[in-house]
Amino acid sequence: MAARRIRWLLIAGACVTVVAERAQEAIRVLAAEGKVTYREKPFAPADLEGAWVVVAATDSPEVNRKVAESAGDRQLVNVVDQPDRGNFHVPTSLQQGWLTLAVSTGGASPILAGMIRDKLAEQFDEKWAEALEALDEERRAIKGSGLCEEEKRHQLKRLARKWFDSL
Ligand SMILES: C[C@@]1(CC(=O)O)c2cc3[nH]c(cc4nc(cc5[nH]c(cc(n2)[C@H]1CCC(=O)O)[C@@](C)(CC(=O)O)[C@@H]5CCC(=O)O)C(CC(=O)O)=C4CCC(=O)O)c(CCC(=O)O)c3CC(=O)O
Numbered sequence: 001m002a003a004r005r006i007r008w009l010l011i012a013g014a015c016v017t018v019v020a021e022r023a024q025e026a027i028r029v030l031a032a033e034g035k036v037t038y039r040e041k042p043f044a045p046a047d048l049e050g051a052w053v054v055v056a057a058t059d060s061p062e063v064n065r066k067v068a069e070s071a072g073d074r075q076l077v078n079v080v081d082q083p084d085r086g087n088f089h090v091p092t093s094l095q096q097g098w099l100t101l102a103v104s105t106g107g108a109s110p111i112l113a114g115m116i117r118d119k120l121a122e123q124f125d126e127k128w129a130e131a132l133e134a135l136d137e138e139r140r141a142i143k144g145s146g147l148c149e150e151e152k153r154h155q156l157k158r159l160a161r162k163w164f165d166s167l
Pocket residue numbers: 004005078079080081082083088089090091092093103104105106107108109110111113114115
């Protein structure tokens with residue numbers, strides 16, 4: 001579970017520190033490659049110092065509860081086995097170039113969220129990534145034109161509609 005969250009955090013550009021008594025092999029490899037910092041020890045509240053995002057993903061509900069309770073008001077906390085103890089949930093997501101679609105069922109069924117994402121992926125395929133790049137160029141041209149604000153807005157709306165209807 002922790003490895004899944006770490007992958008997502010690294011893609012987002014986070015500096016990740018893992019605290020685990022005995023981390024999974026995949027995490028040890030990331031640590032050996034210098035991609036994450038690994039503290040091989042039991043959790044202690046001081047481990048949260050300086051953290052912006054905290055993920056409680058141990059296999060012990062008591063430890064995860066303690067992690068959540070030790071976090072400060074200004075920290076984002078995700079608790080993988082007791083979502084209500086944290087202050088954010090992780091949706092499943094689909095990336096198609098610059099397009100990001102996130103799907104959440106509010107915790108009711110993470111598997112269904114994955115199914116919905118797969119269904120959306122059939123509709124929002126590579127064409128959308130290509131379209132967004134083309135649209136971006138056309139939008140810049142309109143923004144850089146000497147047209148008045150009202151006319152620009154009108155053209156930007158028409159531009160988005162043209163692409164939306166063509167895909
Ligand atoms: C609230 C949330 C936590 C949060 O915010 O982080 C949460 C909570 C819990 N999940 C549990 C179980 C499973 N979760 C998955 C899968 C995923 N779970 C994810 C998110 C979230 N899961 C958040 C809500 C998101 C939403 O509702 O949309 C995804 C999107 C992202 C990710 O986790 O990477 C990923 C989507 C899959 C994909 O993308 O295809 C699978 C299937 C699998 O592993 O393949 C199972 C086993 C089957 C089952 O139990 O249904 C359990 C019971 C744990 C236990 O008792 O052992 C809890 C705790 C509880 O329900 O209280």
